[in-house]
Amino acid sequence: MDGFLTPRESAKFIAENSRDVFIDGGGVRRVAELLLPKVSGPELSLASWKTLHELNPKAADEAAVNWVFVTDTLNFSFWSEHDEHKCLVRYRGRTYSGFWSLCAAINRALDEGIPITSASYYATVTLDQVQHILRSDTDVPMPLIEERHRILNETGKILLEKFEGSFLNCVRKSEKSAQKLMHLVVESFPSYRDVTQFEGKKISFYKRAQILVADTWSVLEGKGDGCFNDISTITMFADYRLPQVLAHLGALKYSDELLEKLLKGKMLSYGNRQEVEIRGCSLWCIELIRDCLLELIEKKGEKNSGEINSILLDYYLWDYARDHREDMKEIPFHRTRCIYY
Numbered sequence: 607m608d609g610f611l612t613p614r615e616s617a618k619f620i621a622e623n624s625r626d627v628f629i630d631g632g633g634v635r636r637v638a639e640l641l642l643p644k645v646s647g648p649e650l651s652l653a654s655w656k657t658l659h660e661l662n663p664k665a666a667d668e669a670a671v672n673w674v675f676v677t678d679t680l681n682f683s684f685w686s687e688h689d690e691h692k693c694l695v696r697y698r699g700r701t702y703s704g705f706w707s708l709c710a711a712i713n714r715a716l717d718e719g720i721p722i723t724s725a726s727y728y729a730t731v732t733l734d735q736v737q738h739i740l741r742s743d744t745d746v747p748m749p750l751i752e753e754r755h756r757i758l759n760e761t762g763k764i765l766l767e768k769f770e771g772s773f774l775n776c777v778r779k780s781e782k783s784a785q786k787l788m789h790l791v792v793e794s795f796p797s798y799r800d801v802t803q804f805e806g807k808k809i810s811f812y813k814r815a816q817i818l819v820a821d822t823w824s825v826l827e828g829k830g831d832g833c834f835n836d837i838s839t840i841t842m843f844a845d846y847r848l849p850q851v852l853a854h855l856g857a858l859k860y861s862d863e864l865l866e867k868l869l870k871g872k873m874l875s876y877g878n879r880q881e882v883e884i885r886g887c888s889l890w891c892i893e894l895i896r897d898c899l900l901e902l903i904e905k906k907g908e909k910n911s912g913e914i915n916s917i918l919l920d921y922y923l924w925d926y927a928r929d930h931r932e933d934m935k936e937i938p939f940h941r942t943r944c945i946y947y
């Protein structure tokens with residue numbers, strides 16, 4: 607996808623030209639200080655992807671990689687109009703919402719003998735079958751079911767044509783470069799092309815492509831085919847939860863006009879200036895938090911077990927957002943309905 611700024615370049619440019627979203631330096635430092643005691647703990651480690659999340663695969667094999675691929679292909683837009691009426695999926699005695707409702711539905715299908723992670727299946731899966739697989743245990747269906755069906759067919763066909771039906775072959779073509787894998791994904795699979803324009807420049811977020819690379823790194827435990835030599839160049843994933851938690855923690859500030867819109871639950875269309883500023887400033891904010899945290903680690907001589915990168919900060923803050931739903935009500939997430947995040 608030539609001619610586009612990278613996500614990191616895009617974020618810097620947006621943050622420098624933003625009118626309604628601002629990064630608060632004091633807030634950035636406070637978040638870095640909140641994270642400092644965690645750097646040597648389990649939560650800010652690669653292993654937490656498996657140990658903290660029971661729905662994620664425990665294996666590090668080809669089937670697990672293909673589970674990650676189909677999950678991240680559908681990893682978008684779970685928010686509902688009214689939070690008290692939303693899609694919920696019950697699985698093995700627990701009830702899941704949002705992103706986790708997707709993972710629960712995928713695992714439920716596998717338990718029912720439906721090969722939902724096999725490209726040869728989802729390349730021709732019907733809308734009825736997808737509605738059954740992603741069925742909700744409430745009267746509110748998962749949003750964008752028709753789009754999810756279209757994307758499954760499109761993506762499955764391409765994976766069969768170009769990568770013999772397995773995402774592991776796509777990973778192997780990246781020669782252990784996270785950047786090469788991200789670009790191979792966006793070039794091969796149209797639904798991953800999370801790009802738009804801002805102030806006349808062609809910008810990219812590649813949210814689902816970046817989280818796909820990150821989840822591939824995680825499920826392979828950073829070893830073998832997942833031992834990416836440039837994994838730290840992957841930025842956070844510009845979704846609708848991270849901006850909310852960054853605003854809640856005071857690292858991100860919204861103009862009065864934008865905050866009023868969010869409080870009224872107004873929709874922002876994909877590519878709208880304020881939506882782009884929210885996503886871009888969030889991404890740049892995490893880069894600044896990471897830099898500040900690395901400085902604090904240096905100064906305080908904290909020994910962190912593995913490397914600290916934007917992926918691990920993102921995972922941690924995303925989990926934090928899930929665990930602090932109630933506290934975050936004062937700053938709503940922004941409502942954009944799209945297939946990109």
Ligand SMILES: Nc1nc2c(c(CN[C@H]3C=C[C@H](O)[C@@H]3O)cn2[C@@H]2O[C@H](COP(=O)(O)O)[C@@H](O)[C@H]2O)c(=O)[nH]1
Pocket residue numbers: 655659662681682683684685703704705706817821842843844845846847848920921924928947
């Ligand atoms: N920035 C960022 N956004 C993420 C994720 C995840 C889950 N992934 C990892 C987390 C645990 C597993 O270990 C996965 O690896 C989902 N999302 C996005 O959030 C939104 C869903 O939110 P809610 O409605 O509250 O479930 C939606 O846009 C979805 O695309 C992440 O980690 N970071």
